[in-house]
Amino acid sequence: MAGSQKDEPLFDRVAIIGIGLIGSSIARAVRENSLARHIAIADASEAHRAQAQEFGLGESVHGDAAEAVRDADLVMLCVPLGANAAVAGHISAALKKGAIVSDVGSCKQAVIRDVAPHLPAGVHLVPGHPVAGTEHSGPKAGFAALFRNRWCILTPEAGTDATAVEKMKAFWGAFGSKVELMEPRHHDLVLAITSHVPHLIAYNIVGTADDLEAVTESEVIKYSAGGFRDFTRIAASDPTMWRDVFLNNKEAVLEMLGRFTEDLIALQRSIRWGEGEELFNLFTRTRTIRRAIIDAGQETAAPDFGRQSPDQGAEITDPAKPKAG
Template identity: 65%
Template structure:
């Protein structure tokens, strides 16, 4: 199915918004791309990067006449954005988003969606640790999943049209329940980020001399955590404020397991350590087989 929208409105033009703009333009998925953001500096940056066709600080103006509207701000801004754009949303338009949590988005956005607008929450499982309009690139979504969490009442044709839009940008699309999304993401993304932020925080609290050495000798393990912990603070604050229950549930399991492992280290239980370390290799092999990762050593990081 080829898909084409008259007007795509992006509210928020950071890493994700700008990547959508570039991919949609490259694939010819919209006649017009309208861009809106909060700060005029960011808007000017988007304009200089030639990301769209129309630029405005007023999100209502951006969404007027749009048949596809995608919210791409941190989730904590959704309620205010919705209040601003709701009166300007066109009946028949598809309203979607890219937020990393979904149950909370439904709770906040759904009550503000005007009659006749098709609200279909979405989450592209793609990203890097960089942010802002210049961080985007058209290939970001290629071979990555995009999860849609339409409610039971939503128009099937609208869901199919949005799915076709994401597929045209290179994604594989999967539909699931918002709660289920939040639980799977808690373990694949939110708890790993929390743990990475935490260990980098532990280092940031070490006395200065030790800290400098940790930075100097960070090559083995720790620097991978710092990449994860370099992601946007506001976005991640909002993730933990809005997916609390699933995160605490998965963090609880993680901590239980860590107690067992801590004990194995304390008592010097070699067989238990080796058994766990062997079991975990299989998980990585599955991820590489599933096409979600490169098998190149060190992710293909340059070694010069």
Template identity: 70%
Template sequence: MTDVKFNRLALIGIGLIGSSIARAVRKADLASEIVCSARTADSRRVAMELGIVDVAYETAEEAVKGADLVILCTPVGTYEAIAKEIAPVLQEGAIVSDVGSVKSAVVKAIGPHMPDGVHFIAGHPVAGTEKSGPAAGFAELFINRWCILTPTGDVDADALEKLSAFWSAMGSKVDTMEPEHHDLVLAITSHIPHLIAYNIVGTADDLEDVTQSEVIKYSAGGFRDFTRIAASDPTMWRDVFLHNKDAVLEMLGRFTEDLAQLQRAIRWEDGDTLFKIFSRTRAIRRQIIDAGQETPEPDFGRVHKADDKGGKA
């Protein structure tokens, strides 16, 4: 069995994902020392107060010194500058990874700057909530969720095995794939869902004939579901769309083409087409539940209680 314990883990950024890694690593004892860097004094203070890191540095350069595992947990738009900053001080033999939601652009942003003797393996834990910041993380975030690693070139097999074992030890299932394929898969399973969720919330906010108060009151009709992922971190998502342009535009083209078909069916009152399309989807949800990626409880298990005082029904 691979020894999964690291000496010093450096988390660059300590938001939802970084702080969840810190907690999971602490819980499973996967590193002797956990340090982080965070740009804002507030994040550093919160991370220290929560006791999830041993030291919180202002710069990535300070954090990575002596680290044998470095994970970038900031928005992907920051990666190239961080790669340049840390390259000169990375320890020989260190593994450098990340948690970004796009992978081709990340490989291009980080890869060329990595010195010989450092093992760069891009990664993406497909897990999260709509919350942000160091206080939002929790150790169980990665349990039963997939972590996709996208090793490229002649990556060291031991380093890949150790990084895989590290994610497994935090509860993840680990897959490897080509960065380009990752970006295509995540475009449909994550990026387009976020884009259309952000979009419909914007559309609703702009209406003249329907008041915002009405949108809020009657949101239980379905709209509220979309506001959850549309409450995700705007900087992170801006960077995702800027760095996965081609795959997102390809999938968006298909989505709008299909939507035009539905629009036409509504205009021409073609009930058979509507029924056929609406009947396809239950099977997919069933498979997602069977695969352990979703709760089987109705309404996501939202609480419906007789003594409910609001907010949980």
């Protein structure tokens, strides 16, 4: 930021609308990096607002988003995608001229479609998507380091105020993220394969296993260490957020899902006809991708994700038997 003082925070007032996992992580990271003089938090949930107060996540906590955004230089929308249009419409008149409106949604075309029409002239829309998260939800689940060593994708439309874009780059950079600019449409395609379809098939296999008659739920649980339990992590992600992702990135998800199913049917055929070489070749090729992800600093090299060892974990119990006590 040419011309700004060394000790000057990046923003005077940052409003965070929605204080779940991502919103509360941003609040903590803004505080830790002294990026704002005032953090104003808004959330429709009274329980969330109480927690935001309890954890001291902001200087002010509001039930009405319009109050939070008044005089804000940066407004971060951290609500499920399906709530963006209503929130944008509601805060519209309270937005300060020159303010930046940004977000953290997993689909960028939908955000532009839902938010842009509500913004008055002189307010800059810089949509963003930090590719980071955990399967936990709510203000308590957030932590400032969530974005460290992760990518954040910004998808401003051509002609967006360059200073606003630079400020958002600096904002995410301060959290330890690397920032990339991308076309909204391309973003939605990339995330369909790296995030949306993986979540869908994880949700799906957990549902399939839950529906079986020949295998009991207790058996699924006991023998989940054979691979299944890995899928249950992302299948435990926030249901509202993920419903909205699939409803708002339909085209790209259906395209990638079609390819996934096509490949799976071919694999199924190889199993039926005993084509061992086909299987072996695929299984060898996939190993190299993981190596590349580890080399890029996006994954741990430790076996089994460096998962907490059973020694430190809970005692093994048989889910078929009622608990003692």
